[in-house]
Structures are given as C-alpha cells and as structure tokens.
Amino acid sequence: MHRFRPSFRTKxxxxLCAVILVLGLTGIFNARRDISRILGAELEERGYAIANDLASNGAGLMLTGDLVALHDMVNRTMSNNPDVRYILVSDMRGQLEVSSFGNxxxxxxxxxxxxxxxxxxxxRRILTEEGLIRDVAVSILxxxxxxxxxxxxxxAVISAVSDNSTTLILLVAIAVGGSFVVVYWLSHILTRPLAQLVIAVQRVAEGDLSQRIRYPATDEVGQLGRSxxxxAQELETQETDRRLLMNxxxxxxxxxxxxxxxxxxxDLAQRLTSVLLSLEIAELKMRSGNxxxxxxxxxxxxxxxxxxxGTRKLIADLRPTVLDDLGLVPAIRSVADGHLSKTGTRVKLSAKGFSEKLxxxxxxxxxxxxxxxxTNIARHSQARNATIDLKLFDGSLQGEISDDGVGFDSQDINLRAMAFGEGLGLQGMRERASLLGGSLSLSAGKGRGTRVSFSIPV
Ligand SMILES: Nc1ncnc2c1ncn2[C@@H]1O[C@H](COP(=O)(O)OP(=O)(O)OP(=O)(O)O)[C@@H](O)[C@H]1O
Ligand SMILES: [Mg+2]
Structure with a gap:
C-alpha cells in the first residue's frame, strides 16, 4: 500500500493551515453567538417599543370602542415592521378584540x-412551526x-447571522488556501538548496566525486554546501592519490x-654456465687421465x-633480512650509515624503550x-646533519627523522605527484603508516630542512 509521506514543506x-483553520472556526463560532445575542436583545427592545406605542395610541380607541380604527392601526403597524409576525389586542377580561390573524x-x-x-x-419565547417567536405582552393603561x-x-436574526457566517467562512477559506500557497512556495525557496545538497550527497555516495554545490549562499545551508x-574535494584528492599509489x-x-x-x-646463470664448463673440462681430463x-x-x-x-646479495636486496638478523634499531643504523656516509651527512640515532619484540x-x-x-636525505637534501629518534612509548612506535638540508615546498611536491605521478615515496610512507592505523606528518619548507614524524600503534 502506498503511504503518504509528506515533504518537509508540505508539513x-x-x-500552518490547521492553525489558521482552528483559529478561524473558533472566531466564527464566537461571532455567531455574539451577533445572535445582540440582535436578539435588539429585537426584544423593538418589540417592547412597538407594543408600548400601540398600548398608548390604542387606549383611547379601546375606551371609545372604535375597533375599526384599532384594526387599521394594527394593520399599519404590521406593514411598517416586517419583523412583527402578529399583533393581538385583548380587553381587560382577556377577550380578544383585534388580531392580525383575522378570525x-x-x-x-x-x-x-x-x-x-x-x-x-x-x-416569552415561543417555539412555533415558523421558528422562535419573542412574544411581548404590555398592559393598556x-x-x-x-x-x-x-x-x-x-x-431576520437567523438570516443575518447566517449571512455573516457565510462571509466569515469564505474569508477563513481564502486565508487557509492563500497561506498554504504562500508557505508552500516560501519553503520551496528555502529548501531548494537542501534538495540540491541531497542530490549531490547521493551522487557522491554512488561514487561520483566530482559533485560540487554551485554558488552556495552565505546562510547556514550555504555553509553546509561549502563544507x-x-x-568532496578531499575525497577526490584522496581517491586520485590512492590510484596513483596503486599504479x-x-x-x-x-x-x-x-x-x-x-x-x-x-649473473647467476652466467656463473653457473661457467661452473658447468669447468666441471666438464675436469671430467674430460679425468677420463683421459691427463x-x-x-x-x-x-x-x-x-x-x-x-x-x-651474488645470490646472497640478490636476496638481501629483495628482503630486509637485516631486520631478521639484527632487529629494527641496528638495521636502521646500518642503513643510515651505509647511505649517509657516502654523502658526508652526519647521523645521530637515538632509540628508547625498545625492550620487547615487535x-x-x-x-x-x-x-x-x-x-x-x-634515501630521500641522501638523494635530495644536501644536509650536513641528520637525526633519527625512535621510541616505544604509550603503546605506539614513534619516529622522527629530520635533516638540516635544502628542504622543499610540500605544495609543489603534491602538485607534481598528482600531475606526473612522480615522487610517490612520501605518499608511500604515509600509506604504510595508515595501513597499520598509524599516522605520518611532514614538515618542510624551502631552505628550512625536512622533518618526517610518524606513529604506529604496536
Ligand atoms: N629530505 C629531503 N630534503 C629535500 N627534499 C626532499 C626531501 N625528501 C623529499 N624531498 C623532495 O620531495 C620530493 C618527493 O619525495 P619522494 O620521496 O616522494 O619522491 P622521490 O624521492 O623523488 O622519488 P621516489 O618515489 O623514488 O621516492 C623529492 O623529489 C624531493 O624534491
Ligand atoms: Mg624518495
């Protein structure tokens, strides 16, 4: 079954329409009550005034027994006052003398x-087939x-009230309809940037990292768009880096x-060939006894x-066997001495807390x-001094390798790495650290030397 899921702006x-409707209906209800009360009181007052008029003007006619003139007066009063439904004139014993009904x-x-x-x-209020009648009785003299x-x-009261109610209901309906349109349109304008954002986020989730919010506004939603x-930019960069590294x-x-x-x-095949040759010669000589x-x-x-x-050298090149043979710190010392002695860079190495096997x-x-x-220090830095600090501390292996060489502009390197795919040694270092849940940071600047710091949880 299809369920109604209203959008934010519909809600x-x-x-708002419901609030206006409730307020409007309450207003209409109160207005009806007040109007009918006021008009009812006015009707009664008019009843009294007409009755008093007739009583004072008709008294003489009653006394002289001029019922024809009295009848005329009654008829005139009836035709002058449309709200008057009937008039009854009785004598002092209660006998009917003149009536607007006839006989x-x-x-x-x-x-x-x-x-x-x-x-x-x-x-007295009398309920008749024609509706409510307010019956006013006044004594003559x-x-x-x-x-x-x-x-x-x-x-007349009822029709006035219902006319008034019709107008009010119409006004409330216009207010409800109008405000729905205005609010719907306004919230459409307000939520449009959000809708754009939702689409962009969905596309990114589907893997299209090139999505951007165009012209984000200066308000909170715009801020969200900029974030x-x-x-997305960061994701795209990381994705590019990852691809380059994989390649x-x-x-x-x-x-x-x-x-x-x-x-x-x-190397190996040549040497083995030569061994084979020597052995063949030896075999021949032995056979001939010469x-x-x-x-x-x-x-x-x-x-x-x-x-x-040659084979040993090949193996050593392929795997850091020094690690197996010597352990981490001595292996690093041997690499540092081996590489940096050639370039005349002095190395200071310190290691703290390496008591357990990693x-x-x-x-x-x-x-x-x-x-x-x-290797980078040896190849690029022209440094005179380099320091390597290693320590096992607080559940992680922390290292810092710094030199006082020419340094570099890390922005340049990032751009070159992205554009030409070169110089991925630094990225590889970072990648290796993060593979084990660690981190690596670089601090370098032209002429300010270079410092690489990393931390790996053990
Ligand atoms: N210690 C350093 N001193 C000066 N420049 C450095 C240093 N380390 C790195 N660089 C600069 O950063 C660049 C990037 O280094 P990275 O190790 O990523 O690449 P690479 O050494 O050029 O090549 P490879 O991918 O073979 O390592 C280098 O080309 C160099 O310009
Ligand atoms: Mg390198």
Missing part, C-alpha cells in the same frame, strides 16, 4: 403569554383597559620482477663461491618508512 504548510388564531397562542395580576409587561401582544419573528564541497605499487612490483630476472640471467696443467676444480670452486655471493609487520613498516626518509 509546514499543512500545520382564526393558532391553537394555544392566546394562552401562551398572559399577564399575571399586577404585572404590566413581560416577554396598567391593565385597566386590556393588553397588547406583539410576536417578533427571529427569522560539502571541501569534503606505482603495481609498476614497481613489475620492475622488481624484471630486475630479479635480469640479475638471475646476467691431469697436468691447471686444476679445473679450483676455477669451478671460485665460480661457485661468486655465484653464492610484531613483524610493525618492524617492516617502520623500517621501510625510515629507509625511504634516509
């Missing part, structure tokens, strides 16, 4: 409002001659394989020793990072 608009009076009407002894006027009764119809742009890793693996193959071909001249075994042994030496991946990572930093 706001509906809520037939509705049943029970005569008895519906009789003045008690000593009362000169009173009003204090009851000495008779009484006049006027029936005032409520119809989004920064985030570099794959290429360098490939190159390493080629180098190993070449080395095996040019063992004069050079001893062929001596050559073969020398070749074998050389081949063994996990192999932590050792290898730390070794590779420091090795790259040392």
């Amino acid at each position: 706001v608009a509906l809520l 037939t009076i509705p049943d029970g009407l005569l008895e519906a409002n009789t003045l008690p002894e000593g009362v000169t006027s009173q009003m 204090d009851g000495g001659v008779g009484s006049v009764r006027i029936g005032m119809s409520d119809q 989004f742009n920064t985030m 570099k890793v794959i290429t360098s693996q490939e190159e390493e394989r080629k180098r190993v193959a070449r080395e095996l071909h040019d 063992l004069n001249g050079d001893n062929p075994f001596v050559g073969a042994r020398r070749e074998t020793e050389d081949a063994l030496e 996990a192999p991946e932590v050792e290898t990572t730390a070794f590779r990072i420091v090795q790259e930093a040392i």
Whole structure:
C-alpha cells in the first residue's frame, strides 16, 4: 500500500493551515453567538417599543370602542415592521378584540403569554412551526383597559447571522488556501538548496566525486554546501592519490620482477654456465687421465663461491633480512650509515624503550618508512646533519627523522605527484603508516630542512 509521506514543506504548510483553520472556526463560532445575542436583545427592545406605542395610541380607541380604527392601526403597524409576525389586542377580561390573524388564531397562542395580576409587561419565547417567536405582552393603561401582544419573528436574526457566517467562512477559506500557497512556495525557496545538497550527497555516495554545490549562499545551508564541497574535494584528492599509489605499487612490483630476472640471467646463470664448463673440462681430463696443467676444480670452486655471493646479495636486496638478523634499531643504523656516509651527512640515532619484540609487520613498516626518509636525505637534501629518534612509548612506535638540508615546498611536491605521478615515496610512507592505523606528518619548507614524524600503534 502506498503511504503518504509528506515533504518537509508540505508539513509546514499543512500545520500552518490547521492553525489558521482552528483559529478561524473558533472566531466564527464566537461571532455567531455574539451577533445572535445582540440582535436578539435588539429585537426584544423593538418589540417592547412597538407594543408600548400601540398600548398608548390604542387606549383611547379601546375606551371609545372604535375597533375599526384599532384594526387599521394594527394593520399599519404590521406593514411598517416586517419583523412583527402578529399583533393581538385583548380587553381587560382577556377577550380578544383585534388580531392580525383575522378570525382564526393558532391553537394555544392566546394562552401562551398572559399577564399575571399586577404585572404590566413581560416577554416569552415561543417555539412555533415558523421558528422562535419573542412574544411581548404590555398592559393598556396598567391593565385597566386590556393588553397588547406583539410576536417578533427571529427569522431576520437567523438570516443575518447566517449571512455573516457565510462571509466569515469564505474569508477563513481564502486565508487557509492563500497561506498554504504562500508557505508552500516560501519553503520551496528555502529548501531548494537542501534538495540540491541531497542530490549531490547521493551522487557522491554512488561514487561520483566530482559533485560540487554551485554558488552556495552565505546562510547556514550555504555553509553546509561549502563544507560539502571541501569534503568532496578531499575525497577526490584522496581517491586520485590512492590510484596513483596503486599504479606505482603495481609498476614497481613489475620492475622488481624484471630486475630479479635480469640479475638471475646476467649473473647467476652466467656463473653457473661457467661452473658447468669447468666441471666438464675436469671430467674430460679425468677420463683421459691427463691431469697436468691447471686444476679445473679450483676455477669451478671460485665460480661457485661468486655465484653464492651474488645470490646472497640478490636476496638481501629483495628482503630486509637485516631486520631478521639484527632487529629494527641496528638495521636502521646500518642503513643510515651505509647511505649517509657516502654523502658526508652526519647521523645521530637515538632509540628508547625498545625492550620487547615487535610484531613483524610493525618492524617492516617502520623500517621501510625510515629507509625511504634516509634515501630521500641522501638523494635530495644536501644536509650536513641528520637525526633519527625512535621510541616505544604509550603503546605506539614513534619516529622522527629530520635533516638540516635544502628542504622543499610540500605544495609543489603534491602538485607534481598528482600531475606526473612522480615522487610517490612520501605518499608511500604515509600509506604504510595508515595501513597499520598509524599516522605520518611532514614538515618542510624551502631552505628550512625536512622533518618526517610518524606513529604506529604496536
Ligand atoms: N629530505 C629531503 N630534503 C629535500 N627534499 C626532499 C626531501 N625528501 C623529499 N624531498 C623532495 O620531495 C620530493 C618527493 O619525495 P619522494 O620521496 O616522494 O619522491 P622521490 O624521492 O623523488 O622519488 P621516489 O618515489 O623514488 O621516492 C623529492 O623529489 C624531493 O624534491
Ligand atoms: Mg624518495
């Protein structure tokens, strides 16, 4: 089943409409009550005024018994006052003298409002088939001659109230409809940047990192848009870096394989061929019993020793066996001495807290990072002094490698790395540290030397 899920702006608009509707209906209800009360009171007052008029003007006619003139007066009063439904004039004994009905009076009407002894006027509400009638009775000359009764119809009051209500309902409907349109339109304008942001976030989630919010405003939503742009930019940069690094890793693996193959071909295979030749010569000489001249075994042994030496070197190049043989700190010392002595850079190495054995991946990572930093110092820095500080502290391995060389502008390097894919040693260091949940930071500037700091949880 399809469920109604109103948007934010629909909710706001509906809520406002509901408030206006409730307020409007309450207003209409109160207005109806007040208007009908006021008009009702006015109707009664008019009833009294007409009855008093008739009583004073009709008294003489009653006394002289001029019922024709009295009848005329009643008819005139009826036609002048549309609210007057009927007029009854009775004598002092209660006998009907003149009536606007003619000869037939509705049943029970005569008895519906009789003045008690000593009362000169009173009003009764009578419910008839035609609706509510306010019946006003007034005595003529204090009851000495008779009484006049006027029936005032409520119809005019009811139609006035209902006319008024119709107008009010119309106004409330216009207010509700109008405010819905205005609020809906306003909130559309207000939420449009949010909708744009939602779409952009969805696209980023689908992998399109080039999404940006165009022309973000200066308000809070605009600020959100700018933060989004920064985030997307950062993601895109990281993604590019990651790709470059992957490429570099794959290429360098490939190159390493080629180098190993070449080395095996040019060195080991050559030497083994030469050993084979020497052994063949020795075999021939032994068969023919001619063992004069050079001893062929001596050559073969020398070749074998050389081949063994070459193989060891190849293995050492491939894996940091020094780590296995010496442990982390001495291995680093040996790399530092080996590389930096050639360039005449003095190295100071300090290591604190290395009492326990570290996990192999932590050792290898730390070794590779420091090795790259040392290689960079040797290749790029022209430094006179370098320091390497290592310590095991607070559950992490912390290292700092600094030099007093020419330094570099890290912005330049980032740009070059992105544009040409070169110089990925620094990125590789960072990547290695973060693979183990650690971090690496660089501090460098032209002419200010270079400092690499890293921390790896152990
Ligand atoms: N200690 C340093 N002193 C001066 N410049 C440095 C130092 N370390 C790095 N750089 C500069 O930063 C650049 C990037 O270094 P990075 O190690 O990423 O690449 P690389 O050494 O050029 O190449 P590779 O990818 O083979 O390591 C270097 O080319 C160099 O200009
Ligand atoms: Mg490098």
